[in-house]
Amino acid sequence: MRASRPRFTSVSLLLGTVAFSLALAxxxxxxxGYDVLSRSVSGAGFLILLALAGCLWACGRRAVPTRVRRSAAAGLLLGVLWVIEIGINNVLAPPLPGRDILDDVFWAVIALGILLVAGVAAYGAGRLRAGVEAGAWAAWPAGPSPASQRCR
Incomplete structure (x- = not known):
């Protein structure tokens, strides 16, 4: 008799979120969309989401399932930190010097979390590729990169 798989895994939640975003775009x-530029940017965003969905699907099929599930789950938890950071900025609205420091602390914790996930996977498998793969699966759901936050 086969063991039953859980209905919702971190990977299915991640793919479901991307699919929902594809439907909303x-x-x-x-x-x-009010002009050609805004609709073009929306179209580019849709294509990026479509490429991300394809990449997640293709990489997920070739990767070690346990590593993918653990890394994606860690990334989703790190993504909650990103949501908390946004909430603090929008609800509490700290003054600018403090806000920048708070953002940097949150992003440092997120980046260290991704690095930790990648390091543990690489050490456990004895292969650098395993670490890169785990880091990517943890980074995708964790939110945009800290460098992109400087553009706001």
């Missing part, structure tokens, strides 16, 4: 473009 055209609706948002139609509702909020």
């Amino acid at each position: 055209p609706m948002i473009a139609l509702r909020y």
Whole structure:
């Protein structure tokens, strides 16, 4: 008798979120697109999401399932930190010098978390590729890179 798989895994949650975003992107473009540039940017975002979904699907099929599940779960937890950081900035709205320091602390914790996930996977498997793979699966759901936060 086969062991039953859990209904919702971290990977299925991640792929479901990307699929939901793919469904929302055209609706948002139609509702909020007011000129050619905004619709072009929305189309580019849709294509990026589509590429991400394909990459997640392809990489997930070739990767070690346990490593993918653990790394994606860690990334989702790190993504919660990103949501908390956004909430603090939008609800509490700390003054600018403190806000920048707070952002940097959150992003340092997130980056160290991703590095820790990658390091543990590489050490456990004895292969650098395992660490890179685990780091990527942890980074995707954790949110945009800290470097992209400087553009706001």
